[in-house]
Amino acid sequence: MEPGVRLTGLEGLPPDASQKWAAARVWAASQAPYLATALLALQPLVVDQSGVDGDPPYDLSRLPVDRGWRVYLDPYVLDDLDVPTIGYWLVHQVAHLLRDHAGRFPGSGAPPAEGEGDLFGRRSADSVRWNVSADMEINDDLEAGEVKLPPEAPLPEQLELPDSWLAEQYWHALEGREVPAVDCGSATDARPRDWETHQPGLDGPSTGLIRREVARRVKEALEAGRMTGGWARWAEEVLSPKENWRQQFASAIRRGVADAVGRVDFTYERPSRRSGAAQGVILPSMRQPLPRVAIVIDTSASMRQEQLAQALGEVNGVVRAVGVGRRELHVICCDERAYDAQRVLDARALRLEGGGGTDLGEGLRAASELRPRPHVLVVLTDGHTPWPDRPPAGPRVVVGVLDADGSAPGWAKRVMIDTGGEK
Numbered sequence: 103m104e105p106g107v108r109l110t111g112l113e114g115l116p117p118d119a120s121q122k123w124a125a126a127r128v129w130a131a132s133q134a135p136y137l138a139t140a141l142l143a144l145q146p147l148v149v150d151q152s153g154v155d156g157d158p159p160y161d162l163s164r165l166p167v168d169r170g171w172r173v174y175l176d177p178y179v180l181d182d183l184d185v186p187t188i189g190y191w192l193v194h195q196v197a198h199l200l201r202d203h204a205g206r207f208p209g210s211g212a213p214p215a216e217g218e219g220d221l222f223g224r225r226s227a228d229s230v231r232w233n234v235s236a237d238m239e240i241n242d243d244l245e246a247g248e249v250k251l252p253p254e255a256p257l258p259e260q261l262e263l264p265d266s267w268l269a270e271q272y273w274h275a276l277e278g279r280e281v282p283a284v285d286c287g288s289a290t291d292a293r294p295r296d297w298e299t300h301q302p303g304l305d306g307p308s309t310g311l312i313r314r315e316v317a318r319r320v321k322e323a324l325e326a327g328r329m330t331g332g333w334a335r336w337a338e339e340v341l342s343p344k345e346n347w348r349q350q351f352a353s354a355i356r357r358g359v360a361d362a363v364g365r366v367d368f369t370y371e372r373p374s375r376r377s378g379a380a381q382g383v384i385l386p387s388m389r390q391p392l393p394r395v396a397i398v399i400d401t402s403a404s405m406r407q408e409q410l411a412q413a414l415g416e417v418n419g420v421v422r423a424v425g426v427g428r429r430e431l432h433v434i435c436c437d438e439r440a441y442d443a444q445r446v447l448d449a450r451a452l453r454l455e456g457g458g459g460t461d462l463g464e465g466l467r468a469a470s471e472l473r474p475r476p477h478v479l480v481v482l483t484d485g486h487t488p489w490p491d492r493p494p495a496g497p498r499v500v501v502g503v504l505d506a507d508g509s510a511p512g513w514a515k516r517v518m519i520d521t522g523g524e525k
């Protein structure tokens with residue numbers, strides 16, 4: 103946070119701004135009633151930049167949100183905008199959250215390259231391009247009563263692109279093109295912003311409930327003919343039984359890491375009696391090592407070309423799911439034997455080896471022998487392989503199965519990876 107900037111609760115808003123915020127939220131919920139649950143879940147925080155000499159360092163004109171469902175209010179911005187425009191941005195921002203743009207961020211996640219920081223205010227070109235892509239996915243779907251798009255909310259037609267694409271499609275189409283340096287906050291790409299709080303926000307289970315509730319209301323509205331358009335596809339995905347496998351996959355990996363890291367810590371690092379533990383406060387995150395993840399990719403002949411491509415795509419998803427451990431990521435290709443571990447930051451850099459028969463037991467063994475030992479092994483396979491009777495000693499195992507007929511062993515967490523018809 104820049105000097106002179108303060109983060110406070112709503113009490114930090116002057117009465118006029120406070121009324122405007124409340125009115126805008128009510129206005130948004132009345133224009134888009136199916137989003138009411140999500141709009142009410144937003145936790146407002148006030149970013150007071152009045153103590154700064156000169157220009158305020160942060161542009162919060164889009165009422166940016168973070169991944170924990172906090173919305174950041176700048177009193178000057180509230181003063182500037184009328185109630186419907188503030189309402190529009192609230193609807194826009196909950197759409198980023200509901201559609202999990204942060205979890206879908208396809209960028210490398212690397213910090214800005216030299217020179218990029220000046221262009222985009224310390225954000226990478228990937229972050230900016232994804233923000234614009236996600237905005238276009240949202241904007242052409244916003245059919246909510248009186249909600250009108252402010253001119254600075256980009257529409258596909260302004261960049262000569264078709265309507266109704268997913269953000270991922272816009273992202274590819276925008277490669278190498280110049281885009282406006284907009285910023286909707288870390289809810290778009292999971293990269294923390296300087297003005298954001300480090301306190302934990304809404305957790306995964308709560309946001310999952312909000313998503314389902316909104317999806318149910320969208321479906322009701324659709325059935326009653328009260329709305330049309332792009333939210334239908336989203337609601338269908340949330341409510342269908344094979345919903346969110348990517349989220350399940352990511353959370354299985356995160357849980358595996360948390361389990362394994364927790365176990366290691368409490369075995370080897372007993373908190374000192376004189377530290378916070380004596381007062382009943384334990385701060386496990388202070389002593390957590392970086393999560394170490396190894397990925398075993400089935401490269402046997404039974405894997406079809408598109409399954410292999412999909413498995414590669416998921417490697418980036420795994421990288422995102424564990425965040426900080428990127429440098430600790432090893433990938434082992436395995437057919438009937440395990441090939442040398444590769445250290446990669448991006449799946450596109452991976453050298454694929456294999457093409458023979460299948461024995462993933464070899465890959466599991468090789469991965470569990472890596473030093474330092476991984477906390478979690480992620481296996482990507484069609485599941486047509488013999489599995490060892492016992493799990494490897496030490497790491498948790500998460501198996502992403504790419505074929506509905508494929509098997510996974512009982513000692514592993516199995517996630518069915520089913521993208522039938524997606525993209």
Ligand SMILES: [Zn+2]
Pocket residue numbers: 194198233236237286
């Ligand atoms: Zn946005």
